[in-house]
Amino acid sequence: MSRVVKLAVIPGDGIGPEVVAEAVKVLDAVTAESEVVFEKTHFSLGAGRYLETGDTLTDDDLAAIAAQDAILLGAVGGVPGDPRLKDANIERGLLLKLRFELDHYVNLRPSKLYPGASGPLADPGDIDFVVVREGTEGPYVGNGGAIRRGTPHEVANETSVNTAFGVERVVRYAFALAERRRHKLTLVHKTNVLVHAGGMWKRIVDAVASEYPGVDVDYLHVDAATIFLVTNPGRFDVIVTDNLFGDILTDLAGAVTGGIGLAASGNINPDGAFPSMFEPVHGSAPDIAGTQKADATAAILSVALLLDHLGLTDEAARVTRAVEDDIASRDGARSTAQIGDAIVERVQA
Amino acid sequence: MSRVVKLAVIPGDGIGPEVVAEAVKVLDAVTAESEVVFEKTHFSLGAGRYLETGDTLTDDDLAAIAAQDAILLGAVGGVPGDPRLKDANIERGLLLKLRFELDHYVNLRPSKLYPGASGPLADPGDIDFVVVREGTEGPYVGNGGAIRRGTPHEVANETSVNTAFGVERVVRYAFALAERRRHKLTLVHKTNVLVHAGGMWKRIVDAVASEYPGVDVDYLHVDAATIFLVTNPGRFDVIVTDNLFGDILTDLAGAVTGGIGLAASGNINPDGAFPSMFEPVHGSAPDIAGTQKADATAAILSVALLLDHLGLTDEAARVTRAVEDDIASRDGARSTAQIGDAIVERVQA
């Protein structure tokens, strides 16, 4: 009896379809002879779909996606400044809606400088850390509004909402991860300014820390954390932080580890109540869409995270190893498909 | 008749007094033969004062400081984790209180890679930009609170407050600055998530832009901006952004231009209703306090910004040139005072 995994595939916009095509090739290759069968359902969502139908994410779409076991997403978002998208917010209406509705409270973003990859730092040292970004709270909740819009007396507010429930569960996840890694956890926040939210994060981290005596805990303000990311990224093992700080730190981390063309992420519901979603950190890059210039590696590494999440650790390791070998032996520019093919070959070898 | 400038000097905590001593030496040297006389009043404020008296900033302190023409500040903040400071928030109660009460709506933070300075980037290129950080609004307003504090049902909120009045004035300042520089302005925000605040910033920038046809305007999400700061910092001229994003970007910018030991800042009230305040971007670094290991350069460059603000452009230029020459000819470690002395000598030459 083979195990069936229902997989939602959301290629999205721009380079999304190109990188997802390669990710799916790799997924097929690595599971070709395994007991697991991926039953894929393709969802046409994103700016393209919105322009055709006016829909961003219907209730039916959401219900159908929620009924899957996992999600692979490319990237969503149209051409910046496209007047037809003026009233749409694909990010909030689709990507963030999925993260919130499917309770993806762990946004897992590993950062590793692979041998052969080169970033902007002169002396990067060993970089291998994971950012555990909270995914369902903070300034991302959409709890904002404006009065007297468009007048000289406009006031526009945005409220960051943080709950002990929401913070504790992601902090616990981060501690458990740190215990399986190098036993170091860094909380990043801005407790000296955001005293209420930051204070709660700090108290909860301190409380959970007492259950993990083997994990070293430290704290950095977000501004200081960006300094360390470029001067001593090797100091980090697991970073736990809020939704907005995590967004900022992981783009920077992607850059210092060789570019967001390599950065994978998982939007995870650890409870298993909803399907988790795996996606490259990069966006839809409409300027290079259709040119086969995108690097499929981040999407392929997202497949490794997906496999790992499903407990298919051998398959995950094979994909990661294939990517590592591919990065180590890179020379010269390759098309998106050439990168995918090269990794497929290594997976099959 | 000589012009008298009343200067509040707030050395503060940690390395603050050491770097301010050098900054004052340089100020004295560069104005020794000028028409301007700086009448200095020393204010003992910071964690040290709080521990002695329980006061952070009294109404009398504030009134006395507000009556000065300008302020030079070192750094404030005690030893992290000091239990005696548990209930104090020196940052909010002193530093931010000064910025808010004195309506320092422009937090001006130049970033320049001086010849001879070396940062963490392998190939930094020419870096010379200024961040115009809003100083009196955003998530810094202290508009937060918590319910059920310390229970599993705690909810902790922080509200970012943004007004058209507050955004427009800082945006206008940034455009005027861009016009005097390389005619490029980049708005940094997170409009796709913080739609109300970000939307207002964007609309106001677009509106003011129409009065500055000679200034090229672009927009970056804050996460993307951190990527460019390490991959192509030369693309920036003037960045205008909110209080929190400006905090994050300028620490990172300090790091990429050779460390925050070189980064100066001005908290400016352009209307002149209140004295403006000049301070290094770095903190009080209690771990190296009293060891003469701190670099006084950031404090000295803050003096240059102070002089410039007061219209003493020749004096400002002399300080900047002296610092540039000093950086270009650095070799080997020097004490805080040796750095100050070397710059004084160049100023006098």
Ligand SMILES: CC(C)[C@H](C(=O)O)[C@@H](O)C(=O)O
């Ligand atoms: C597209 C955007 C809403 C999103 C975010 O801010 O979370 C992206 O930057 C990311 O990091 O996945």
Ligand SMILES: CC(C)[C@H](C(=O)O)[C@@H](O)C(=O)O
């Ligand atoms: C000390 C802290 C409150 C302050 C800030 O966040 O503004 C500091 O980081 C700065 O950038 O001047």
